[in-house]
Amino acid sequence: MTGGSPEILVVEDEESIASFVSLYLKNAGYAVRTAATGNAAIAEVNSKEPTLIILDLMLPDLDGIEVCRRIRQKSDVPILMLTARDEDVDKIIGLEVGADDYMTKPFNPRELVARVKSILRRVTPERREAQGERIVHGDLIIDAGRREVTVSGVEVRLAPKEFELLWELLDHRGLVLTRDQLLERVWGYTFAGDTRTVDVHVRQVRRKLGEASPIVTVWGVGYKVAPARDSAPAA
Numbered sequence: 414m415t416g417g418s419p420e421i422l423v424v425e426d427e428e429s430i431a432s433f434v435s436l437y438l439k440n441a442g443y444a445v446r447t448a449a450t451g452n453a454a455i456a457e458v459n460s461k462e463p464t465l466i467i468l469d470l471m472l473p474d475l476d477g478i479e480v481c482r483r484i485r486q487k488s489d490v491p492i493l494m495l496t497a498r499d500e501d502v503d504k505i506i507g508l509e510v511g512a513d514d515y516m517t518k519p520f521n522p523r524e525l526v527a528r529v530k531s532i533l534r535r536v537t538p539e540r541r542e543a544q545g546e547r548i549v550h551g552d553l554i555i556d557a558g559r560r561e562v563t564v565s566g567v568e569v570r571l572a573p574k575e576f577e578l579l580w581e582l583l584d585h586r587g588l589v590l591t592r593d594q595l596l597e598r599v600w601g602y603t604f605a606g607d608t609r610t611v612d613v614h615v616r617q618v619r620r621k622l623g624e625a626s627p628i629v630t631v632w633g634v635g636y637k638v639a640p641a642r643d644s645a646p647a648a
């Protein structure tokens with residue numbers, strides 16, 4: 414893809430929400446496509462991958478979680494999930510299938526645009542990717558240039574925000590980072606966000622890395638990285 418504005422796919426069956434979200438995004442300079450069902454959303458992504466997807470959880474055919482899961486099978490496109498208020502469990506499930514972030518309805522459309530900007534800012538290539546930097550921490554190697562995480566040479570696939578979170582913590586070894594700091598550094602928030610996003614992503618990184626996860630919870634403060642373990646003993 415060359416040139417042009419970033420393209421946002423808005424997946425929402427409620428016409429009024431879809432149209433006001435589209436309006437705010439267009440006013441912010443984004444190209445917008447819409448889909449009113451989960452199947453239509455998947456078809457849109459297959460025909461041309463958007464820069465970012467805003468995905469409603471409640472859709473008439475497939476729900477947002479299933480749509481997210483299917484898109485994630487072949488794409489790391491950033492996904493911002495919309496959920497109804499007080500659906501904590503649903504929100505968390507949404508993140509565990511690989512959404513980058515979520516917002517609860519009703520939301521301020523300006524905040525939605527701010528989130529979209531934050532996510533896209535984080536997605537654009539950065540200096541460290543250009544430099545091909547990598548961090549070695551015991552058996553764990555995280556390579557920013559190749560966006561690859563390996564444990565004892567075996568690749569572990571992380572979602573984009575999981576990767577960024579692990580990088581940020583390893584890049585600040587010896588320090589405790591608060592949830593707000595992580596929201597700012599990984600999600601690009603310059604405003605107070607919902608820090609449960611951080612906790613859910615930490616849980617995912619731990620699940621995927623298992624014993625090799627270096628992330629330690631510092632109760633009441635945030636997270637830090639444990640000292641590197643000795644290399645695994647030879648079999």
Ligand code: CA
Pocket residue numbers: 425426427469470471472
């Ligand atoms: Ca809906």
